[in-house]
Structure formats: C-alpha cells, structure tokens
Amino acid sequence: MSESRQGERHIRDHKPSPINPLPATYEANYRLLICLTAAPESIPQYARLFGEDGMGLKVEVVERCRYTTTLELTHCFQMTDHYLTDPAMKVRIYHDARLVEVLGCRNQHRFHAIRPFMKSNTPFLTQKRQVNAFLKEWLSYCLQQRYRLGDEACSKPL
Numbered sequence: 001m002s003e004s005r006q007g008e009r010h011i012r013d014h015k016p017s018p019i020n021p022l023p024a025t026y027e028a029n030y031r032l033l034i035c036l037t038a039a040p041e042s043i044p045q046y047a048r049l050f051g052e053d054g055m056g057l058k059v060e061v062v063e064r065c066r067y068t069t070t071l072e073l074t075h076c077f078q079m080t081d082h083y084l085t086d087p088a089m090k091v092r093i094y095h096d097a098r099l100v101e102v103l104g105c106r107n108q109h110r111f112h113a114i115r116p117f118m119k120s121n122t123p124f125l126t127q128k129r130q131v132n133a134f135l136k137e138w139l140s141y142c143l144q145q146r147y148r149l150g151d152e153a154c155s156k157p158l
C-alpha cells in the first residue's frame with residue numbers, strides 16, 4: 001500500500017480523543033441532578049432528599065438568578081449520637097446551557113474514598129475534572145439509592 005493511502009486510512013480510522021471532557025461531565029451532572037430534584041426552579045430554598053440507604057442529602061439554594069441557580073449539596077450520615085456531613089459541594093446549575101459545574105467543595109474529608117478526588121497538589125484543570133467526576137459518581141449513587149425529595153422542604157436551614 002502506498003504511503004499516502006496508509007496516511008488516509010490512519011486519518012479515517014482515527015477517533016479523536018476529547019481535548020476537554022468537562023463539558024460532557026457537566027451535561028451528565030445536569031441530567032443526574034434533574035433526575036433527583038426535578039426542575040431547578042422548583043427546588044425549595046432548603047430541602048432534604050432521602051434514599052434507601054437511610055441517609056439524607058441536604059440541598060440548599062444559595063443563589064437564584066435568571067439563568068443560574070447555585071446549590072450547596074451536603075450528604076448527612078447519621079452516627080450514634082450526631083450527624084456527619086461529608087461530602088459538601090457548592091454547584092452551579094446553568095439553566096439555558098443545561099450544565100452543572102462544581103464551584104467548590106470542602107477540602108478536609110473524613111472518608112478515605114473521597115480523598116483521591118480532592119488532592120490539593122494537582123493542577124487546576126485536573127482537579128476540576130476530578131471533582132466534577134466525583135459529583136457525577138455521587139449523584140449516580142444517590143439515583144441508585146432512589147433518593148427523592150422528602151416532605152421536609154422548609155423555609156429554614158436543616
């Protein structure tokens with residue numbers, strides 16, 4: 001086979017790798033969050049989602065704007081005599097673009113399974129990819145455990 005045909009075949013068979021996988025992760029996070037909470041406009045100021053695992057996911061609307069909503073998500077684990085809240089993330093929903101992006105998260109995690117996602121010495125984009133991938137896993141877990149908005153939607157913090 002001639003050299004030019006080999007080059008053409010290589011180009012034709014080449015599957016481009018995504019330069020930036022973040023937009024796909026943002027889209028997936030939006031779909032997952034919508035499955036858990038319904039429309040972003042209908043999320044109460046303070047709410048709690050409950051799942052089959054017996055835990056709660058606290059959802060607080062931090063800011064509501066025309067095109068975005070910012071939420072604080074905190075998982076609540078009931079211990080013998082107190083609640084342990086970890087992980088905790090602030091996320092922004094972009095309504096028109098249908099994306100969810102992690103804005104920030106607690107750096108000190110009590111669970112060893114979370115720590116690899118939150119290394120402080122990694123480059124910014126790598127860290128951003130990791131923390132958004134973690135949100136995707138977290139929301140997927142909540143869906144698997146059938147988390148749903150409870151009757152405890154209220155007008156004050158939980």
